[in-house]
Each structure stands twice: as C-alpha cells, then as structure tokens.
Amino acid sequence: MSANTLSVRGLCKNYGGVAAVSGVDFDLAPGEILALIGPNGAGKSTCFNMLNGQFPPSAGSIKMFGEELVGKKPRQIWRMGVGRTFQITATFGSMTVLENVQMALISFHDRLRALWPFAGGLYQEQAFQLLELVGMATQAGRPCSVLAYGDLKRVELAVALANSPKLLLMDEPTAGMAPKERIELMQLTADIVKQRGISVLFTEHDMDVVFTHANRIMVLSRGRVVAEGKPKEVRENPEVQATYLGTGAVYDHSKDTGAA
Amino acid sequence: MSFLFIQFLNGLASASSLFLVASGLSIIFGVSRIVNFAHGSFYMLGAYMAFTLVHKLSGGTIFGFWGGVVLAAAAVAVVGALVEMILLRRIYQAPELLQLLATFGLVLIVQDLVLTIWGPEDLLGPRAPGLRGAIDIFGQSFPQYDFVLIILGPVVLGLLWLLFHRTRWGTLIRAATQDREMVAALGVNQSWLFTSVFTLGAFLAGLGGAVQLPREAVNHVMDLQIITEAFVIVVIGGLGSVLGAFLAAVIIGELNAFGILIFPQLTLVLTFLVMAVILVVRPWGLLGKPEGVVRGGAGAERPIKPLSPTGRNATVALLVALLALPMISGNYGLSVASEVLIYTLFAASLHFMMGTGGMVSFGHAAYFGLGSYGAALTVKYFGVPMLAALVAGPAVAGIAALVFGWFCVRLSGVYLAMLTLAFAQIAYAVVFQWSSFTGGDNGLIGIWPAPWAASPTAFYYLSLLLCGGGIVAVRRITFAPFGYTLRACRDSALRADSIGIDLARHRWYGFTLAGFFAGIAGSLYAFLKGSVFPDTISIATSVDALVMVLLGGVQTLAGPIVGAATYKILHVSISSYTDQWRTALGVIIIVLVVAFPMGIVGFIQNRLLRSGRVEDAA
Ligand SMILES: Nc1ncnc2c1ncn2[C@@H]1O[C@H](COP(=O)(O)OP(=O)(O)OP(=O)(O)O)[C@@H](O)[C@H]1O
Ligand SMILES: [Mg+2]
Numbered sequence: 060m061s062a063n064t065l066s067v068r069g070l071c072k073n074y075g076g077v078a079a080v081s082g083v084d085f086d087l088a089p090g091e092i093l094a095l096i097g098p099n100g101a102g103k104s105t106c107f108n109m110l111n112g113q114f115p116p117s118a119g120s121i122k123m124f125g126e127e128l129v130g131k132k133p134r135q136i137w138r139m140g141v142g143r144t145f146q147i148t149a150t151f152g153s154m155t156v157l158e159n160v161q162m163a164l165i166s167f168h169d170r171l172r173a174l175w176p177f178a179g180g181l182y183q184e185q186a187f188q189l190l191e192l193v194g195m196a197t198q199a200g201r202p203c204s205v206l207a208y209g210d211l212k213r214v215e216l217a218v219a220l221a222n223s224p225k226l227l228l229m230d231e232p233t234a235g236m237a238p239k240e241r242i243e244l245m246q247l248t249a250d251i252v253k254q255r256g257i258s259v260l261f262t263e264h265d266m267d268v269v270f271t272h273a274n275r276i277m278v279l280s281r282g283r284v285v286a287e288g289k290p291k292e293v294r295e296n297p298e299v300q301a302t303y304l305g306t307g308a309v310y311d312h313s314k315d316t317g318a319a
Numbered sequence: 320m321s322f323l324f325i326q327f328l329n330g331l332a333s334a335s336s337l338f339l340v341a342s343g344l345s346i347i348f349g350v351s352r353i354v355n356f357a358h359g360s361f362y363m364l365g366a367y368m369a370f371t372l373v374h375k376l377s378g379g380t381i382f383g384f385w386g387g388v389v390l391a392a393a394a395v396a397v398v399g400a401l402v403e404m405i406l407l408r409r410i411y412q413a414p415e416l417l418q419l420l421a422t423f424g425l426v427l428i429v430q431d432l433v434l435t436i437w438g439p440e441d442l443l444g445p446r447a448p449g450l451r452g453a454i455d456i457f458g459q460s461f462p463q464y465d466f467v468l469i470i471l472g473p474v475v476l477g478l479l480w481l482l483f484h485r486t487r488w489g490t491l492i493r494a495a496t497q498d499r500e501m502v503a504a505l506g507v508n509q510s511w512l513f514t515s516v517f518t519l520g521a522f523l524a525g526l527g528g529a530v531q532l533p534r535e536a537v538n539h540v541m542d543l544q545i546i547t548e549a550f551v552i553v554v555i556g557g558l559g560s561v562l563g564a565f566l567a568a569v570i571i572g573e574l575n576a577f578g579i580l581i582f583p584q585l586t587l588v589l590t591f592l593v594m595a596v597i598l599v600v601r602p603w604g605l606l607g608k609p610e611g612v613v614r615g616g617a618g619a620e621r622p623i624k625p626l627s628p629t630g631r632n633a634t635v636a637l638l639v640a641l642l643a644l645p646m647i648s649g650n651y652g653l654s655v656a657s658e659v660l661i662y663t664l665f666a667a668s669l670h671f672m673m674g675t676g677g678m679v680s681f682g683h684a685a686y687f688g689l690g691s692y693g694a695a696l697t698v699k700y701f702g703v704p705m706l707a708a709l710v711a712g713p714a715v716a717g718i719a720a721l722v723f724g725w726f727c728v729r730l731s732g733v734y735l736a737m738l739t740l741a742f743a744q745i746a747y748a749v750v751f752q753w754s755s756f757t758g759g760d761n762g763l764i765g766i767w768p769a770p771w772a773a774s775p776t777a778f779y780y781l782s783l784l785l786c787g788g789g790i791v792a793v794r795r796i797t798f799a800p801f802g803y804t805l806r807a808c809r810d811s812a813l814r815a816d817s818i819g820i821d822l823a824r825h826r827w828y829g830f831t832l833a834g835f836f837a838g839i840a841g842s843l844y845a846f847l848k849g850s851v852f853p854d855t856i857s858i859a860t861s862v863d864a865l866v867m868v869l870l871g872g873v874q875t876l877a878g879p880i881v882g883a884a885t886y887k888i889l890h891v892s893i894s895s896y897t898d899q900w901r902t903a904l905g906v907i908i909i910v911l912v913v914a915f916p917m918g919i920v921g922f923i924q925n926r927l928l929r930s931g932r933v934e935d936a937a
Contacts, residue, residue, distance in 0.1 A: 111817060134819045149814035151807050153620035162807050165800045166819040172828065173800040177625075181800065202622050218818065 063124070064089050064226050064258040065110070070119035072105050072282075079105045080282040083119070087226070092252065092259045094269045097279035103262040104146050106279070107230045110260070111143045112136040123226065142219030146230040148211040152204035156195055156214050159203055160186035163221035189217040192251060193244075208235035209244075216248065227252065229261040233268060241265055245272050270294070321457030326576045328456070332465035332534075334572025335472030339527030340545055341552035341564040342479065343520035349496035349559030350516045352415060353407065354733060356422040356862075359546030360429035361521045365395045365528030366537045367437050370444050373532065381449045392526035399521020403514045406909065411513070413916040415733075416679060420869050421912040423862055426542060427905030433539050435899075444532035464533050471530065475523070476565050483561070492516060496559050543858055547744055551594050554737040557607020566605055587748035591741040595726055598738050602730050620810075620874045625798065630877075641783055645776040653775040657782040657847050659887045661840045664786040666867040666879035667793050668836035674873045675797050676829040677809025678728065679736045682743025683864045685723065686834035688856030689746055690716035690841025695763045695851040696756075705769040705846060709785070712842025713835050719746065720834020721827075728826040740861070747856040762852035766845050782843055789839050794876060796832070805829045870911060872918020881920050 065087035072080040080102040087093050095103050108114045110121060112133040121128040128136055137143075151159050164182035165171060190196040193213040198206070203214060212232055219227055232248065233241035245268045252259050263269050269276060269290075276293040278286040286299045293299055344358045372394075373387035402425065410418050450467060453460035483489035491512060495502045503509050528541075552571055556563025571590055578586040603609050626634060644656055669683045693715025694708040703711070723742040727735055750757045757763065767773065772781050796802050807815045808822045815822055845851045854860065863886070871882025889907060894900040915922040 113813075113817075133816045134821055137817055137819045143817050145813065145817075149811045149817070151810040151814060153622055153806055153810050154803070155622050158622065158803070162803055163818045165803065170800045171804045171820060171825065174796050175799055177798050178800045178803040179625075179798070204620075218814075222819070 062089070063087060063122075064091075065260070066122045066125075067110075068120045068122075070106065070109060070121065071117045072102070072109060072114065073117045078282050080109070080116075080279075083279070083282075083284055085277055085284070085287070087258050087260060089225075089258055090253070090256045092249065092261070092272055092274045094273035094276045095260060095262045095279060096264075096266075096269055096276060097262075101279040102282040103279055104230055105282075107143070107228050107260075107262070110136075111141055111228055137222060140222065140225040141228060142222060142224035142226070143228040144212065144215040144219050144230060144232055146234065148208070148215050150203040150211055150214055150218070153202065155200050155202055156190065156206070156210075157183070157186050157199040159214055160189050160217050160221055163218045167222045186217075186221075189220055190214075192220070193217045193247065209233075209237070209240055212236065213244065216244075220251070223255075224257060227257055227259045227261075229259065231262055231264065233263065233265060238265075238267075241268055242271070248272075321459050325456060325459045325461055326580065327573065328461055328465065328469065330573035330576030331472070331569065332468040332572075333575060334568040335468045335475075336527045336531050336534075337545075337548060337552055337572060338472045338565050338568035339475060339523045339530070341549045341556070341568055342475070342561050343523035343527075344549050345553045345556065345559055345561060345564045346479075346492070346523075347517055347520040348553065350492055350499075351407070351411065351513050352499075353411075353422065354415065354419045355520070356419055356546060357402070357425035357429065358422075358520070358524050358549060359542035359544070360426050361395050361399060361524035362528035362545045362549075363433060363537075363539070363542040364398060364429060365391050365525030366444075366531055366541065367433055367442070367528075368394050368525070369529035369532045370437075370442050370537050373445060381447075384445070384448050388526070388529040388532070391529040392522050395525025395528075396518045396522035399524075400514055400518040402521075403517035406913075407517065408510060408513070409913050410916070413912065414873075416865070416869055416873070417912045417916055420866060421909050423866070424905040424908035424912070426546075427901040427908070430539060430542065431899045431902040431905075437537075437539075439539065441536040441538045443536050446533045450533075468530060468534075472565065472568070475526075476561065479561050488515070547740070547858065548590075550737055550740060551590060553604075554734060555594055555597050555604055557604030558733060559608075560604070560606040563604055563606030585748065585752060587752070588745050591745045591748075594741050595738060598730060598734060599726055602734060604734070623797065623806075623876060638787075641787075645779060650775040653779040654847065655887075655891055657775075657779045658844075659884055660779075660782045660786040661843050661847065662863070662867065662887050663880050663883040664789040664793075665837055665840040665864055666871070666883035667790045668833045668840065669864045670868045670871075670873065670876075670879035671793050671797065671836065672830060672833035673868065674876075674878070675802055675809070676805045676826060676833070678739075678826060678830060679732075680833075680861070681736045681740035681858075681865070682861050683739070683833075683837055684856050684858070684860035685739075685743035685746045686716040686720050686837035687841040687844070687860060687864070688743075688750070688851075688853075689719045690838030691845040691851045691855045692750060692757065692763075692841075693838065694842035694845045695766045698766050699763055705772060709839070709842045709846075712845070713838035716838020716841060717831055717835035720831045720838075724827050724830030724834065728823050728830055740858070743856060743858070743861055747853060750856060751853045757853075760853065762850050764850040766851065767849050768846045772846075778847065782847070785839060785843060789836050790880065793836055797876060801825070801828070866908060870908075870918060872915075872921030872924075874917065875920040875924060878918050878920045882918065885919065 063086045067083060067085050070080060070083040071078065083106060095106065097103055109116045110128070112128065112131050112135065116129055123139060151162060154162065158179065161178065161182055164185055165178060168182065170181065187196060187199065190199055193216050195210060195213045195217060198210060203211065206214065212235065216232065233244055236244065248259070249272045273290055275288065276290055277284055278293060278299050286293055286296045340358065340362050344355060347353060347355050369388050369391035372391050373384055376383040376387045406421060410421055447464045450464040452463050454463055454466065483493055491502060491507055495512060548571065552564055552567040555570065556567035570593070574590055574593060575586055578589040582589060597605065645653060648656065665687050669680060672683070673679045690712040694712030697703050697708045697711040727738050727742070730738055751759055754760070768778055772778050804820060804825050807820060808826055812822055841855065844855065867882040867886045868879050869882070870886055871878030871880065890900065890904065893903045897903060917925060
C-alpha cells in the first residue's frame with residue numbers, strides 16, 4: 060500500500076501515429092491540489108481520460124494507493140473513489156439538478172436495479188447538501204437541459220462529490236464562467252477538498268485560478284511534462300516562460316468566450 | 320461443381336436487384352438522414368409500372384421491353400420527387416423516427432393504390448425479348464437474362480461512382496453525407512440537393528423492381544419483403560456507403576443462393592444471423608461510420624413527474640369508465656376494448672424500451688408474437704390451463720428478449736433498430752417455416768380461454784387486470800431507480816459510465832423487461848383471438864406498435880396509452896366504413912406527423928406549458 064493517492068509512471072497515448080501524451084510521470088499526495096497546465100492540444104484531457112479509464116493508455120502505469128488502474132473501466136475506477144468533471148459538461152439533460160445528484164447517490168449505494176421505490180425520494184437530503192455545497196440548492200428543481208453552462212459545471216462538481224471521492228479529476232472546472240464566478244467556485248472547491256482531505260488534479264486556462272489554488276503545477280507541452288514544481292518555481296522557470304507563458308497563450312481567454 | 324457455379328451466378332443475379340434498391344436507400348439516408356420505409360414501395364411501383372408499360376409498349380421488341388423498364392423507373396423517380404417536395408420537405412426538422420413513420424404512411428397508401436389499380440392477383444411479366452434463352456455453362460443451363468442482371472449491378476455501381484466522384488453534384492452529395500450543416504453554410508441550395516437525391520434513390524428502386532419483371536411474379540406484398548432485405552443490406556454495408564451496399568448485396572445474394580442448398584427451410588434465418596454477427600463485430604457495418612443517436616422526440620426531454628392531482632383524477636375517472644364499460648357495451652365492443660387494452664400494454668412496453676431506454680426497436684413484434692406463440696404452444700402441446708399459458712407466454716418472450724437483447728444493446732441508433740428488426744424477422748422465419756411445430760402459415764387455432772374467462776365480459780376484465788396492471792408496473796419501474804438508470808444511460812453514456820453505471824448490462828435488463836411485458840400482451844392476444852398466426856411477429860405488427868408510441872408522443876409517459884387507444888380505435892372505425900383503411904390510416908399518420916411532431920400528448924403538454932398551466936406534466 061503506497062501512501063500516494065496517485066502515482067503515474069511512463070504514461071503514453073498514441074492516436075494512430077500521433078503521440079498525444081508521451082512518458083508522463085507524477086505523484087499526487089493525499090489532500091494535494093495539483094494543476095496540469097499547457098496550451099491547447101497539449102494532452103491534458105487525454106491524461107484525464109486515461110486516469111479515469113475512459114481510454115486505455117498505450118503504455119505506462121497508473122496506481123491509486125498502490126492499486127493499478129490501467130485496464131479498469133471508468134465505472135470501476137469511480138467505485139474506487141474517483142470523481143470526475145468533463146471539459147464539456149456531461150449531465151443527464153432530462154433530469155433535474157437534484158435528480159442528477161440523486162442518480163449518482165443511487166449508484167453509490169448500489170440501488171440501480173431497484174424496481175419499486177420512487178427514485179425521486181431516495182437520498183434527497185444528501186443530494187440537497189451536496190447542492191448547497193456548490194451553491195445550486197436554489198435551482199434543484201430545474202432540468203439540467205436549461206441550465207447556464209457555469210451552473211452545469213457546479214452540478215458536475217456536486218455529482219463528482221457524491222461518492223465521497225478520494226480523488227477529484229477536474230477538466231477545466233471553471234471554463235464558461237465569469238471571472239468572479241471562477242474565483243468563487245475554485246475557492247469553494249479548495250475549501251471542500253481541504254476539509255475532506257481529497258486530492259485534486261485539475262486543468263485550467265485561467266492562470267489566476269491556477270496560481271491561487273494549486274499546491275503544485277505541472278506544465279504539459281506536446282504530451283510531455285516540461286516543468287513541474289511549486290507555483291513560484293514554475294512561474295520563474297525560464298523554459299516555461301519561453302515555451303508557454305511567454306507566448307501569451309496563458310492569459311488568452313478567447314477560448315472561453317467562444318472566440319477561438 | 321458446375322452446379323455450384325450456377326448457384327454462384329444465381330446469387331450474383333439476385334444481388335444486382337438487391338443492390339439497386341439498397342444503394343438508393345443508402346444514398347437517401349446518407350444525405351437526408353431519412354430511413355425511407357417507402358423505398359420498398361418504390362420498388363413495387365417500379366415492378367407494376369414496368370408490367371403495364373412493357374405490355375403497352377412492346378409487342379415483343381427489345382426496345383419496347385427495355386424502354387418500358389426505363390420508363391417505369393423514370394415514372395417512379397417522378398413519384399419520388401413529388402413525395403420529397405410535397406411531404407418530406409415539411410418534416411426534415413422532425414425527429415428521425417417521425418420521418419420514418421411518415422414514410423410508413425406512404426407504404427400504406429401505395430399498398431392500397433396498387434391493389435386498386437392492378438388488383439390483388441399476382442401478375443406474371445413477359446420474358447425479355449432477345450434474352451429468353453439459356454446459356455450452357457459446364458453442361459448446366461443458365462438464363463441469358465440473368466447474365467444481363469449480373470452485369471447490371473457492377474455497371475450501376477460504376478456509374479454511381481462516376482456520378483459521385485466526377486461531377487460537382489456528386490461532390491456536394493458526398494460533402495453533405497459527411498456534414499450537412501457545412502454544405503448549407505457553403506450556400507448550396509439544399510432543397511434542390513435533397514430533391515435530386517431522393518429522385519435518384521427512387522429511380523434506382525424503381526429500376527430494381529422493373530428488372531425483376533421477367534424473373535418473378537409481381538405482387539402486392541413485395542414492398543415489405545424487399546424493404547427488409549434492403550435494410551439488412553444497407554446496415555451490413557454501412558449506412559450511406561454505396562460500395563458497402565454492393566458488397567453486402569453480393570453477400571446476401573450468395574447467402575440466399577447457397578443457403579437454400581444447406582438449410583432450405585431457414586434461408587431467412589441465415590441472412591439475419593449473418594447480419595447479427597457482422598454488426599456485433601463491426602457495429603457500423605462493413606464500410607460505415609459511427610452514427611449519432613436516434614431520438615424519438617424533438618429537443619431535450621423534460622423531467623418526468625408523478626401525476627398531478629388533475630392527472631390522478633382523470634386516471635381514476637378513466638378506470639371507473641373502463642370498469643363500467645360492460646354495462647353499456649355489447650360483446651363486440653368488449654372484444655374491441657380488450658384488444659385496445661392489449662395493444663396499450665404492447666405500446667407501453669415499447670415505449671419503456673425506446674422512450675425510457677432510448678433503444679428504438681423496429682422489431683418489437685417479436686416479443687408480442689413469441690408471447691402469443693409461447694402461450695399457444697404450451698396449450699397445444701402440454702394442454703396446460705390458460706393461467707399457466709399466460710405465464711409461459713411472457714416467459715418465452717422474456718427469454719427471447721434476453722438472448723436477442725444481449726446482441727442489440729451493444730449497438731445504438733439506427734443500427735440497433737435494424738438489429739431488432741433482424742431478430743424479429745428471424746423469429747418470424749422460424750415460426751413461419753417450422754410448420755410441423757408451429758403450424759406455419761396456418762397458425763395454431765383453438766386457443767380458447769378457460770371457461771371462467773370465456774365470456775367477453777370476463778375476458779375483458781381479465782385483460783383490464785393484466786394490461787392495466789402491466790401498465791402500472793411499467794410506470795412504477797420508470798419512476799424507480801432502474802427507470803432512472805435507463806434514462807441516465809440514454810441521456811449521457813459518458814456521465815453514466817463515470818458514475819458507476821454498467822451501460823450494456825442495464826440496457827440489457829431493460830430490453831428484457833420490455834420484451835417480457837410485450838409477451839404478457841401477446842399471450843392475452845392469443846386467447847382473445849383463439850388463434851395465433853405468424854403475422855403477430857411481422858413487420859406490420861412492429862410498425863403498429865411504433866405508430867402507437869409515436870402517435871402519442873415518445874417523450875411522454877401517457878403517450879403510448881393515448882397513442883394505442885387512438886390508433887386502434889381509428890383502425891377499427893375506419894375499416895368498418897371503407898375497405899381502404901390503409902389509405903385512410905396512411906393519410907392520418909402523415910397528417911399527424913406533419914401537424915403534431917411531438918405526438919398527441921406532447922402537443923397537448925406543449926400547449927399547456929405555453930399557456931403556463933402546468934409546469935412539467937408527465
Ligand atoms: N480521439 C482522438 N483521436 C485522435 N486524436 C486525438 C483524440 N483526442 C485528442 N486527440 C489529439 O491529442 C492531442 C491532445 O488532445 P487533448 O484533448 O488531450 O488536449 P488538451 O490539452 O486537453 O487541449 P485543450 O486545452 O484544448 O482541451 C491533440 O492534438 C488532439 O488533437
Ligand atoms: Mg482538454
């Protein structure tokens with residue numbers, strides 16, 4: 060049993076001949092918030108997709124508390140205590156905000172195949188608590204199909220917290236939000252994970268968010284880790300400044316406003 | 320050896336006609352995303368028109384014959400163009416399934432049209448002048464005409480290739496097949512493009528029918544026969560791929576030719592087994608690409624809500640009315656009412672699968688029919704009492720759904736729908752061809768209810784109990800965690816998978832449950848009619864169920880109930896006024912699809928929503 064929440068070694072992913080991720084190594088300690096940054100197409104989402112079992116890696120190993128994740132399906136990895144939010148939100152559009160969270164709780168309590176009880180009455184209280192936590196309680200009765208994008212991100216966070224995860228994987232959790240909202244949501248996330256001792260791996264294009272909340276930062280470029288360390292070290296790393304920070308891409312919010 | 324070679328050539332000859340029809344279907348689908356059920360009708364029209372035109376024109380000349388054939392195809396093309404401009408253009412924005420329904424309305428209309436113009440008898444066309452003889456191949460004779468057909472397939476394939484790759488029109492079509500919005504953005508006149516594609520497809524179907532004239536009798540059931548085969552071919556080849564359709568047509572043609580030597584009784588089964596295997600290995604067909612999800616409804620679905628007080632009162636009122644019905648209705652009325660109840664449960668079970676489960680089935684009749692046969696066969700061979708048969712029927716249906724479903728849930732969208740159709744056809748073929756056990760075409764008769772349920776009133780109450788109970792159970796399950804799980808899988812596979820839901824497994828259970836409930840309806844139906852015939856498993860029955868669900872509105876829980884009642888009552892009342900119930904029904908279906916793309920209940924809900932009276936009725 061290893062002490063690290065995650066310990067990733069030699070992670071690679073090839074699409075056809077293209078190497079989207081090559082030889083990524085990192086460790087994530089319990090309670091640590093690690094940011095994965097890098098320009099568009101650097102391979103961040105690909106890393107997330109391998110970590111939660113969506114795509115099999117071409118090579119490498121991912122251990123969570125010493126247990127190998129490679130080869131496991133997303134649903135199995137979720138059951139081991141990994142919550143995930145997506146870059147492009149994925150929620151159940153025909154269900155209300157509350158029901159989305161209840162769905163995750165029903166799955167967590169292994170009641171998916173129950174034929175009799177009313178699903179709407181199950182785990183209501185817990186679901187409400189989670190929604191309160193992310194500031195969505197007032198919208199609990201609204202269908203997810205009509206929510207604003209930023210609100211969907213919050214719902215995803217509540218859903219990701221439903222299985223009392225030990226690890227949160229958050230792919231651009233604040234994309235599509237107003238700057239003020241971003242800071243708030245990230246602050247909220249930081250508080251929650253600190254309270255519960257959850258480890259977080261997140262990616263973000265907003266550097267304010269990254270440098271404020273990450274304990275450690277990893278910079279990915281063309282599928283390789285080009286720098287890694289405390290926020291201050293990364294900021295001062297000349298290679299990062301040259302290949303990444305210097306390009307202006309970091310502060311480029313055009314992607315989020317939909318102009319790109 | 321030479322005999323096998325002749326069989327091989329036979330396979331190629333029939334492949335050509337299949338290819339003509341299937342390629343048209345595939346091209347139309349590729350561009351317009353419409354699954355054109357009426358394609359078989361175009362084929363049939365081609366054959367009938369060729370029959371008439373060849374007679375009128377020829378006097379036995381080569382020119383007369385081929386002129387007649389080409390003119391027939393051209394006439395069908397004109398019909399196709401008119402259909403596109405008058406009907407389809409209005410419904411491109413409608414959900415795919417409703418488009419399918421509208422084209423099925425056309426099928427019904429054309430069937431009546433053909434019966435009216437050409438009569439019910441099979442018509443034997445002339446042999447092709449100049450090609451009446453046979454050629455000697457290794458001592459076996461092979462018809463000259465079939466050689467022409469063998470050549471025709473590849474020639475048409477080549478011409479289509481040239482059309483698609485060497486003309487501007489073809490380039491646009493290929494672009495549209497890949498990305499419709501893109502082509503629209505380029506400023507291309509889309510409606511013209513769609514009309515031309517549909518015309519071409521209809522022409523090919525008409526030609527396919529016309530060239531069959533010297534080979535087989537023209538009859539009025541060839542439309543549904545060919546459409547099934549064409550669907551199979553298009554799906555095996557990959558939707559939208561012409562070359563794929565050609566390969567698949569050759570595979571199916573050869574399979575039929577050789578299958579008849581090995582399993583003469585089970586050629587149909589063989590065809591569909593091959594399709595099932597190919598789809599499981601290659602879920603998008605040989606040369607196809609992944610498809611989007613087929614949605615029965617327009618836009619995002621609303622959350623489901625338990626009945627409002629008004630809804631509850633209406634339900635209670637309905638129940639009271641149903642309980643009181645025997646006091647005011649005669650025996651005929653009661654047996655119609657029992658039939659409506661049975662169909663309502665059948666529709667509700669399909670709705671559970673396609674609405675709640677997001678798995679559209681073109682072959683739900685399999686479970687209805689196998690339920691009927693399961694009940695009838697246990698009565699026939701084991702002499703069990705009715706109640707035991709009412710358990711055996713649904714069990715048989717449930718087991719069939721368990722087996723078929725295992726394959727089906729691995730696919731999605733149109734492919735899943737086609738595979739369900741394939742399995743239904745397998746079930747149909749087995750029942751039809753295994754006549755020593757199932758009675759074949761003659762069916763099983765003398766399946767009467769137990770004495771205590773023999774009176775129309777008693778049987779009506781039994782139907783009300785079982786079907787009403789079934790519908791309540793389906794509804795309850797929909798609101799239970801399992802129903803939510805199915806909706807979760809339907810709404811977002813990605814999210815469902817990442818909150819610990821095993822998609823294939825739960826969809827499989829859902830499929831099985833739906834089959835089981837359809838089986839209850841089917842078992843009752845056997846006792847209502849006192850007999851079972853293979854057409855309880857036919858495409859027509861599957862389509863009945865689809866029409867009922869879509870008529871009511873797939874996105875609403877009350878939809879199947881309203882839809883089934885409306886459909887059955889329309890059916891009964893129209894057929895009592897006129898022989899042409901098909902035309903009337905076809906017209907009604909089309910009008911409903913154009914006027915109420917969300918189904919009846921969906922339409923009412925939208926009205927209420929707009930006037931702000933209910934928030935989210937279910
Ligand atoms: N399914 C796929 N097939 C082929 N290539 C892919 C696939 N998914 C991603 N890629 C490629 O892999 C590379 C990494 O993509 P990825 O989505 O991981 O980047 P990212 O860092 O998340 O970028 P962004 O900031 O835009 O989200 C890109 O070049 C992308 O084009
Ligand atoms: Mg990404």
